[in-house]
Amino acid sequence: GENVEQHPSTLSVQEGDSAVIKCTYSDSASNYFPWYKQELGKRPQLIIDIRSNVGEKKDQRIAVTLNKTAKHFSLHITETQPEDSAVYFCAATSMNTGFQKLVFGTGTRLLVSP
Amino acid sequence: EAGVAQSPRYKIIEKRQSVAFWCNPISGHATLYWYQQILGQGPKLLIQFQNNGVVDDSQLPKDRFSAERLKGVDSTLKIQPAKLEDSAVYLCASSSLIDEQFFGPGTRLTVL
Numbered sequence: 001g002e003n004v005e006q007h008p009s010t011l012s013v014q015e016g017d018s019a020v021i022k023c024t025y026s027d028s029a030s031n032y033f034p035w036y037k038q039e040l041g042k043r044p045q046l047i048i049d050i051r052s053n054v055g056e057k058k059d060q061r062i063a064v065t066l067n068k069t070a071k072h073f074s075l076h077i078t079e080t081q082p083e084d085s086a087v088y089f090c091a092a093t094s095m096n097t098g099f100q101k102l103v104f105g106t107g108t109r110l111l112v113s114p
Numbered sequence: 115e116a117g118v119a120q121s122p123r124y125k126i127i128e129k130r131q132s133v134a135f136w137c138n139p140i141s142g143h144a145t146l147y148w149y150q151q152i153l154g155q156g157p158k159l160l161i162q163f164q165n166n167g168v169v170d171d172s173q174l175p176k177d178r179f180s181a182e183r184l185k186g187v188d189s190t191l192k193i194q195p196a197k198l199e200d201s202a203v204y205l206c207a208s209s210s211l212i213d214e215q216f217f218g219p220g221t222r223l224t225v226l
Binding site: 006032034036042043044045046049089091093099100101102103104105106107 | 145147154155156157158159162164169170205213214215216217218219220
């Protein structure tokens, strides 16, 4: 089955710096790669996603890149702000029983210091 | 649009007791998911419904967990009997035919 690895597990940056979180996946059939942000005690919320027919997608200060050959994708946050502090999860689709499901990474705790 | 609703938000029980969680997905979403999120880990899929049919329950501990989605709308997840290791946040999510999943606020279960 699909396995998604995520690094680093924790990331501390200064406000204004950039942050990069990387994920690798194992299922070559994966075609959808969302990123979720989860603040303490709250639900995961989708912040950006990318499909396998696209190499890069950007939305204001966040961007995601996908390398299908290497089976890895990354989240890039520029000009980080304290409110970016949260746990970030990557995920990749896995096909089982004819239906797609998401397999999540283990999460990256991002701390942005003022 | 209204989001995914879950109840209760918190539940504390003793081991070997039973507990049930309820989820109301976003209106019109055919697919419903139950995830278990243990502290410090990513969500793990327990069961996935397409309308009222189960399409994936490969990671559901069927000796103690059960779930149903009557009429293809609301869903309940039950644990009977609970173990200490079941302490976690149980998240419900729903999606339409596209990929994006919307999560509910979760139920935090503590088993003593």
